[in-house]
Amino acid sequence: MQRLLFALLAGGLFGAGLTVSGMIDTTKVQGWLDVFGDWDPTLAFVMGGAILPMAVAWRIAARRQKTFLDLDLPDLPSDDVTPELITGSVLFGIGWALVGLCPGPALASISFGGWGGGLFLLAMLAGMLFAPGLRAQIFGRLTQTTPRSKMEIRPLTPTYAVSPQIDPADLAAVKAAGYTTIIDNRPDGEIPSHLHTAVMKAAAEELGLAFVANPVIPGGLTMENVRIQSQTIADAPGPVFAYCASGNRCSVVWALVHAGTRSTDDLIRVPSKYGYNLEPLRGQIDALAADAAGGKD
Amino acid sequence: MGNHDWIWGFTGGLLIGLAGAVFLLMNGRIMGASGIIGGLIDRTGWSNWAERVAFLVGLIAVPPLLVPLYRVVDTHITSNWAVIVIGGLLVGLGTRWANGCTSGHGVCGISRLSLRGIVATVFYIVAGGLTLALLRHVLGVI
Known part of the structure; x- marks a missing residue:
């Protein structure tokens, strides 16, 4: 009303x-x-x-x-x-x-x-x-x-890049750019079946890329999401490439993973280069950073 | 009123911008006249039809209340029916293809420095200027 x-x-x-x-x-x-x-x-x-x-x-x-x-x-x-x-x-x-x-x-x-x-x-x-x-x-x-693929790799650091949704044909270019590990942050429910996790995983593994599905529900990001992303980044043999619908969720999870290890200003500034606005998360990043600092004492 | 037209223009502009601000910050919607009506016409916007209709009711009902108060308003629209029909068709078709008109691209787009908004605005203004130059000053049709 x-x-x-x-x-x-x-x-x-x-x-x-x-x-x-x-x-x-x-x-x-x-x-x-x-x-x-x-x-x-x-x-x-x-x-x-x-x-x-x-x-x-x-x-x-x-x-x-x-x-x-x-x-x-x-x-x-x-x-x-x-x-x-x-x-x-x-x-x-x-x-x-x-x-x-x-x-x-x-x-x-x-x-x-x-x-x-x-x-x-x-x-x-x-x-x-x-x-x-x-x-x-x-x-x-x-x-x-017009050519279909408009994939754009957006590096947040030399070892972690985000991207809007890619399709299986883009994976070769991701590999050629030096990435070893793909993280899929997009739930299957949002996309047509030819882009579903199972299809992407098969295509990635065929090229010898590691593939980790870590679906983030819009507005429903969990600490488990953050833990999986963190673990995958830590275990990866080389640079990590994460995608979702726009790359926004991949950037948000990345910022939360690094809360406390880099300054909050930095974690917000870097994704903003590509138009991802993490400013509303400032409080959350600060709180996580404080938790992490507390845990070390 | 001639010399004060720019003051009225600026004041009216502020009201238009305020309308867009209310629609964005309250309803979470980008105010574009062609999108609001167009979504009802081609069914793409039927999921939130009531909000669109409420906006249109305000838009249609308020101007006649203001007219007698302080500005004598006449749209001075041409009486050439063929020009009206062609113009209307082009405006309807063009704004839907471009996904925006003066309010969506011009006001909401430019105010956030959207590339699409700026490009669209440049193209419709240049196309409009050339049309008038050609039809009014070269051919003398309108």
Whole structure:
């Protein structure tokens, strides 16, 4: 219920902002895009005004594990620049310039936009309805012809690297990079069967790589996970390569394994190079480090 | 009102950013108008339909309450129905392919310095600018 109220509030604020800023006036939007005509700078002030509170919100979110309603924070979208992104943005830009409406203002102005506003909204919804089918037809082929493997080895130390999900064909490259031991931190339940632990293990062992399954359930990391990771790293004859969905869990376990042996700042800073945010775990790493220190006395 | 347009623009922008902040920090969602409505249209967002509908109710209901209070609002939309239909189709198709529009890529993406958000924004603004230059100043159609 609270969730719906805040969604209503966010929608209301958004609608108010679009109205107050003048962005529901198509001539202001076209005026901003019309560099060779009577240029209207308003839209730049709107964007600037909107980005400020949003940038603060991202900083607050980075320090939290849950929202203020105790809901999950969103997974950050990937940063891949794809043909769909470019083509879609160009088509959107053309349509935006033709009429001067983007999806937010098209919805916000529907009660007073007249027949033109209604027709635009209908056409936009039709475009959205056809978008997935057309995308599959046009970009489905494109995606298949581009090379599939985009594996990226992300070393946290010279002897421990993390990575997003790999597939069996990537293992040869992992071996070639000098790794001797693979840790699979991803539960089978999350992935299609051709990537399941048994398949990966067979492929790794065929190449002479050691393979250890240590599934970490998202949000349900256990000390047993930390112990297995620690043991595997200690026993490995050479560098260790760990993978999960994004590499985040492999980084979290790594930081907990080394709590107390390296500074907490270091354990957080190193994975942040690859965009893994371990800041919310600071307290946990400190507590483990204190435990470890206590145990030695 | 002409000379004060930038103040209204900035104030409205702050409200838009605040809306995005509420949606992120309370609901744990990234505010993008095209994604919220598009997910309802193509069924990919039906699992949390109520939250999407609540957002849309706020978005649609608040502007007409504000209009009589202090700004005379007219969308000044073109009366050329063919332009409206083509524009609407392109906006619907393009924002779903790009997975975002002015709010998702422009506001939420740029504010966290997302490469995708910045690239998308550059491309739709340049495409929009060229479209207006060509159709308004070269061909004189719109």
